[in-house]
Amino acid sequence: MKAAAAQASVPAPALLHQALASQAAAEFVMASGYDGTIIDLQHGEVGLEDACRMLRAIPRDRNAYAYARVGSIDAATILRLLDSGARGIVAPTVETAAQASALVTAVKYPPLGGRSLGPSRPALYDGEPYTDAGNHAVSAIIQIETRAGVENAEAIFATPGLDSVYLGPADLAVSHGLPGRGDWADGPVRDALVELSYLARGAGLTFGSYCASPAYAKALIEDGLVDYVGLGIDLVFLNRMAQDAITALRSES
Template sequence: MMRKNLLREVWASGRPVLNGWLGVGSSHSAEVMSHIGFDSLTVDLQHGAIDYSMALPMITAINTTQVVPLARPVSLDPPQIMKLLDAGAFGIICPMIDTPADARRLVEACRYPPIGQRSFGPTRSAMSQGPGYTTDDANREIVVIGQVETPTSLSNLDAILATDGLDGVYVGPSDLTLSMGLGADGDSSDPKFIEALRYVVERCRATGRHVGMHCANGPQARRMVEMGFDFVTVGSDTGLMGEAGRNRLALVRESTAPVNKGTGY
């Protein structure tokens, strides 16, 4: 039998999925992130410094642990999506899903017939996801998530969520605030943005879909969980590295600041 997608078990337990984000094209970095404690890690080909030749060993490194590897393609590009799934990704977070037609095209790229049109050629996934790999198992275990990032996607949200085979949506907050005329502020406190987030959560709950959010920091991730999001990106490799480095340097610099002993005058 195909290896279980542990994200579904996390959701079944009532706990939100805590996701990490990978933008550095390095299997070593991915391996380090795999041992921090995230439920899943998303390899970002859209905005990360990553291409397919880098994504493959990163997914392989994640597969050595219990962490679930996900991938974000550059765009709604079925050939690239299929290759990422064949490489061993257990799910896809696809950017800019604005219409039900976009959502259907995404599902078709991720699901084998009769649900979708995914071509059969599990290059790595048949090994990394278990010797009993079948198309039925893959259709059941693979997670398919579309990104909600524009007012158009909000206006079409119910139709998007009605797409068979779609597991949920993921808010891209900076693109959403930018397209709402609020600037690229993923942690905005603007009432219009907060209202939009609450609307997405409410519609996902009403339709039994999962709802995710790309969070700028830990406090925001906690607030989003309290709001009802059941999938939150807590941090990225670049963000965590920068934050840890700045904090440690500040601590050491504070303790080693020169003491002004005066001139005696």
């Protein structure tokens, strides 16, 4: 997500994490009103071939936030995802400027990075020259989710070609010895969120965070702390709906 895309008058985009390998689900996410998706190759059952098919299932006129989170910063995997239409790559557990630089190298065409030109979806990027258009259209997004990442944030955020920072609150909580949950109103995770939001904006980057509940996500947006949110996980939604349905069926009331 580009810093220039975050405007106060525009509602903050909401993205659904997808852990289920389903092209239909990718289509339904967009039809439901979500602004985009984060296809998760780090957790869940989505493999590279699945992710490429899911990206192609997202309508071309709605794919501005068609993101993929990789398991590691592997240039070959990232290239396949980008050529299938990913508009952003989220790299998890970034703790050093060198890792952020490796992500930019994999995501961006020269001179910013080292992405290779090759056959991809027709007219993937509009504009001339093509490589400049591609670099503008695709976001390099680092995920901060450890104490080390927070401590090194200023150096990481200074990486040329980086576009956005995404907070992983559950893993950050675990790194502090706390329960691995997403929504924190106080404590070290909340403190880190506020600090990272300030530092990211100061570096010309956008800032987002995963949120478990709509109320928490709305509060972060209204407080001006985030430019976008990851709101929920498809597998968790399915589990909750199934639990609600069977509980209602078997209730005695």
